[in-house]
Amino acid sequence: MAKDKKLVESITSMKEDFAQWYTDVVKKAELIDYASVKGCMIIKPAGYALWENIQKELDRRFKETGVQNVYMPMFIPESLLNKEKDHVEGFAPEVAWVTHGGQSALQERLCVRPTSETLFCDFYKNDIQSYRDLPKVYNQWCSVVRWEKETRPFLRSREFLWQEGHTAHATAQEAQERTEQMLNVYADFCEEVLAIPVVRGQKTEKEKFAGADATYTIEALMHDGKALQSGTSHNFGDGFAKAFGIQYTDQGNQLQYVYQTSWGMSTRIIGAIIMVHGDDSGLVLPPKIAPTQVMIIPIQQQKEGVLAQADQLYETLKGICRVKVDDTQKSPGWKFAEQEMRGIPVRIEIGPKDIEKGQCVLVRRDTREKYVTALEQVPEKLAKLLDTIQQDLFARAKAHRDAHITDAYNYEEFQSVLEKNPGFIRGMWCGSQACEDKIKEDTAATSRCMPFAQEQISDVCVCCGKPAKKLVFWGKAY
């Protein structure tokens, strides 16, 4: 058992050092490894399987709204990146530059895409001629590069995987509707599939995307009380269209600029899954996203009939859930620790005594509750249990999130809340960037969003005391 315990004991506890706990989990659950290029990550099978499930589910939801997938080149000529002033200011400081192809210096250097607005605009400029060509609702799954100084697996790495949707519309209203629609797709996905409750809202001017008219965001709260921006959707108005000259002929034969949006979700969301649901034994995966939902672990598997019964259970269950049998030569205790570390929602223990009684034991990963279950009732019981776990994870995350939302009415309260109950602070805001800057300077908290569900909890700005315009969710963030 000494060996069995080692796997678990080697994780730092969340309370002791949350950042180290996170690093331990991503490594011990075998989600990633570090690469020879600083700040880049190797996504291992357990991590990539999570991403595949995220892709499958999001892609299906995208396509239901009419999205078509495409693929743009990974390189952006410098002159193209420079076309939209705000955009280039936002991204140029953190891009990787290709200067040589083979033995020759390039005539113009190319950046590796940090995001692809400029490429889509350059394409739309030629591809869109008439109102009949609209809307364009394109998306791509790819990797992007941002030359960050400080990096952390999934949360901030120099290369990450994501999808980026880029749309063009005939009217400002249609663009706004699409922007909101995609934010809602993200929010529903997070809540229904990842069991992560989110706050939907709009970013302030200071926090919006470089080149956007308006940025909308979903913000989730991690276990340590820090916020994580989990998906964003941008309305560009006709700003990019004017910078790139994307025009169409309308039904009245007049030239008009298009209205554009973009929206993205990345491997960062895997960080949210870890930090919302995980515990001191490792990952806890919501059943809907778990690559393996059930691990059957035979006890005393060397005894006659045990492996056969485990395999038979596997055959019964494989049509109703993603199930595996761990028939390796490790001890049951070691297998339990591994299943827990990897966050597999349910394990089924089955040994000679169980088989004698025609039963097995279902164990929930999240609560560790055990259910002795007659073999013939396992399929029904298991299907319900997976459902229950999914719902309970969401309810637990929501209760935790709600317990860490505090209203603050003045600056003293604001500052003390950050110490006493780290999480989201609801506070009114006058609308000036000076207050955002001061808050960040003093407390490291930022405006996470102006929630769609606005309330007037006070008449004055939580920072300066001047008349308030908006309710803002504030918080420290990843």
Added chain:
Amino acid sequence: MAKDKKLVESITSMKEDFAQWYTDVVKKAELIDYASVKGCMIIKPAGYALWENIQKELDRRFKETGVQNVYMPMFIPESLLNKEKDHVEGFAPEVAWVTHGGQSALQERLCVRPTSETLFCDFYKNDIQSYRDLPKVYNQWCSVVRWEKETRPFLRSREFLWQEGHTAHATAQEAQERTEQMLNVYADFCEEVLAIPVVRGQKTEKEKFAGADATYTIEALMHDGKALQSGTSHNFGDGFAKAFGIQYTDQGNQLQYVYQTSWGMSTRIIGAIIMVHGDDSGLVLPPKIAPTQVMIIPIQQQKEGVLAQADQLYETLKGICRVKVDDTQKSPGWKFAEQEMRGIPVRIEIGPKDIEKGQCVLVRRDTREKYVTALEQVPEKLAKLLDTIQQDLFARAKAHRDAHITDAYNYEEFQSVLEKNPGFIRGMWCGSQACEDKIKEDTAATSRCMPFAQEQISDVCVCCGKPAKKLVFWGKAY
């Protein structure tokens, strides 16, 4: 009708100029567009949907053999690329180099991966310790970059999409088995799904992959008689393991080097689909890979009941095939031309007269045969028809391929065949690279492969007349 014809007439005929026909088809069928970076392509929805279907089907077949997906960084430090001598010589001349991150010059320049053997080796070196860690059967779906001088859509572009599998095994035999297994996965996929017959064989020393012990290939014949290397599988032996120091402790507690393989298939295969099945009206897609298998085209759709009947047909069929209704405001003739250009395997024409008679007309894209079919019989008839088309496309491609395989017994015959019946030439080979070099110099043909199905069709080399060792398939190639 003038407008209807334009779409079709604007394609160059295959006979007149095959290369131009190809370029016309990829553009007019809206598979790709050219990008602002020379030699890169924009894969449009119709092209990307093909790639998604290829991915889905290949990925399923991979996973059935135990493959796990991962993701490696896109950058390779120069020192890492340099570790295996043959490999770096093969790739260094054609890579893109990143020299700056943000505002700063990098201490060591990074290349954008042209292939990822070196990254996987660097990872395996740490990840593999014991025989218990073997085999590793990993794959990634990603884009790679090779700074080619001459480029053509899908066939040769500076960036392309592919999958690359990289495996590590305890024994040479296991590595050899995996190499052959994956070649067979590719071959079966091409024949069963893409309806493209392939020759399976081994590359000569001259043509093998940089750093491999042995390269296996599947070679397909395009409509113009040129060969296309359609997928490759490499056995590295322990060469990379020795260069990178990838060792494991075996069951007898001895340190051993691992044996490795890699294998890849890319968006190039879309070029093969086009050039094997296409005709002067555009694409012809095998039903199993076609994103849309059936297009319902209403005739006189403004008349009452026509669109309703088309929609009802759609509802009936959507569970058994990938079907759409073209209810745009274009003329039926225009819609027919579009459906043909895009290679949609079957169209269903339905107008007021058909409805009166309780029928519709099924039209095959490949042969243009028409089948007047009672509405209630459409599902059954259509399912069979899609099957038949799939089989017929394979049979037709195979007949064409076989008609363009010619045996040559001496150099005079060899040279004249290339003029008279361009295609594969079967010719014996002495095994010397000098003969390969001479043949390439004189005729531009290369050794495509030494087929697994060896025959001794003559005792002497088709080039030099010295004793022959191997039967080789020769041909001009893309």
